[in-house]
Amino acid sequence: MGGCLSRPAEKYETDKDKEVADLKAQVDQLQKALTAAKGSGAHAAPGKGGVVETLFFPDAKLPCRNMKKPGGCRRKNCEYAHEPTSLTRFLDYLGSATRTLDICVFTITNDDISDVVLNLHQKGVKVRIITDNDQSSTQGSDIAKFRAAGIPVRQDHSPAHMHHKFAIIDGRLLLNGSFNWTRQAVTGNNENVTVLSDLALIQAFQAQFNKLWSMFNT
Numbered sequence: 001m002g003g004c005l006s007r008p009a010e011k012y013e014t015d016k017d018k019e020v021a022d023l024k025a026q027v028d029q030l031q032k033a034l035t036a037a038k039g040s041g042a043h044a045a046p047g048k049g050g051v052v053e054t055l056f057f058p059d060a061k062l063p064c065r066n067m068k069k070p071g072g073c074r075r076k077n078c079e080y081a082h083e084p085t086s087l088t089r090f091l092d093y094l095g096s097a098t099r100t101l102d103i104c105v106f107t108i109t110n111d112d113i114s115d116v117v118l119n120l121h122q123k124g125v126k127v128r129i130i131t132d133n134d135q136s137s138t139q140g141s142d143i144a145k146f147r148a149a150g151i152p153v154r155q156d157h158s159p160a161h162m163h164h165k166f167a168i169i170d171g172r173l174l175l176n177g178s179f180n181w182t183r184q185a186v187t188g189n190n191e192n193v194t195v196l197s198d199l200a201l202i203q204a205f206q207a208q209f210n211k212l213w214s215m216f217n218t
């Protein structure tokens, strides 16, 4: 009780002063936490925090599908991208899966992404997908395609959204950010995906994935 009374508002001359004091206190706290984390060896790569890279969207163009063919694209004035983009980098990471791919996303309507996922499944990679029930039946959702191919898909059945956007590749890489797996997000929205290799972080996301996977088994 006395503690509250001993901290009068007029201690700070302006709201700005109080704001600055609060921010300084927050920085002090973060620095203490950082020192503690470094001391405990929590990060496998100190200084990097396990961040491999961050991809930013929108891309100016969608990737040209002819680039997958031998000889590349021969179309004159082709309007698609022939150089690496954030999406092609993203697809490269996804496609690097050799054992497992756990996907937990709001919705998937991007055919470039679903083609990579289907291809991995066909190559024997164990793919699991968690998604939102409100999106799975909307036009363009690729969920039906995944199910038809034999990929296990589970959904939440609540009015709330399963709004995560992350994927775990072989238990060694985590893709996480605002990026929806849609065409609109690639060339329209401001989005990000950070690629992380921090094992402690990956384990936390894996535990959450497993929890949701069990929870949505109805």
Ligand SMILES: [Zn+2]
Pocket (backbone or CB within 6 Å): 064, 065, 066, 067, 073, 074, 075, 078, 079, 080, 081, 082
């Ligand atoms: Zn082209």
